[in-house]
Amino acid sequence: MAVAELCLFLLGTESPSVGKYLEPIIKVIKASGLKYHVCLMGTVVEGSVDEILELVKRCHETILNTGVKRVVINLKIDDRVDKPLTIEGKMGV
């Protein structure tokens, strides 16, 4: 199990406010069934690396369907083999 932070930077949207473009992204994350937590600088999800990368793929498709012409997807995946890594575990830190 890994924990990842996903953050999308949208370029060329004319307005610096991009919340409306990110609403469908949160829906995709919700629909994935993965445990997630909307943080201040990105959304954190918990899952296998395969599940996380599959989610990134769907978020990429979704954001480009909103009419955004350019996106930089920023992804940090934390994974370890010596002990379980979960959102709850990280919250306890």
Added chain:
Amino acid sequence: MAVAELCLFLLGTESPSVGKYLEPIIKVIKASGLKYHVCLMGTVVEGSVDEILELVKRCHETILNTGVKRVVINLKIDDRVDKPLTIEGKMGV
């Protein structure tokens, strides 16, 4: 006012668990007096860019004083001039 996420990757610590090295960092952040929020993949702080960079400097000094031999400091600063940017504002998104 800007909002930034600070995340430190510590290399060469022998154990993959690095929580003990990060405790003094949280103390430095607390002592800065800046508004902050410990998130799952980093700590988010609110302040002027000068205040944030000053805090990064102190965190860098502090982490190397813990005996860590190599650190990668990962910093994302979000700043805008068209409207205020605050931790509360981002929480409302």
Added chain:
Amino acid sequence: MAVAELCLFLLGTESPSVGKYLEPIIKVIKASGLKYHVCLMGTVVEGSVDEILELVKRCHETILNTGVKRVVINLKIDDRVDKPLTIEGKMGV
């Protein structure tokens, strides 16, 4: 076509020098057939988002097979629909 930067932070290694663990990663990237460029703070690859995510998956498997106990995969994917995005194009900037 997208351009991505992949950077792996290896936590818990005995030494802060991690070059030996990254050699098999470069082999995996070479074997992918994708155009790539080893930069100073990560390796940049060019491909479809699917190809890039598939490569990330293989790099994840490979790095954990080297005995590393914890890895933070840092990925930035730049993609746009209004004009082609290539390594050569970015070099010309």
Added chain:
Amino acid sequence: MAVAELCLFLLGTESPSVGKYLEPIIKVIKASGLKYHVCLMGTVVEGSVDEILELVKRCHETILNTGVKRVVINLKIDDRVDKPLTIEGKMGV
């Protein structure tokens, strides 16, 4: 001596092409006198952490002077105490 990668994401520009806004940034980096290397997904500079953070401050001021309304500054600083870290050293990896 540390080595850092600086990358600016400009939000709210009319076009997804942002090269023209980044030209003054390269001038500021040049004028800093620090060793630098324009890479594909950011510009890598070599210097003390103080020099790097000072440069980030000037880049922040400069980018907002170009009329950009929102910027996300993405900074990765790699620093170690066990042996020197330089752009040449990283190139030899």
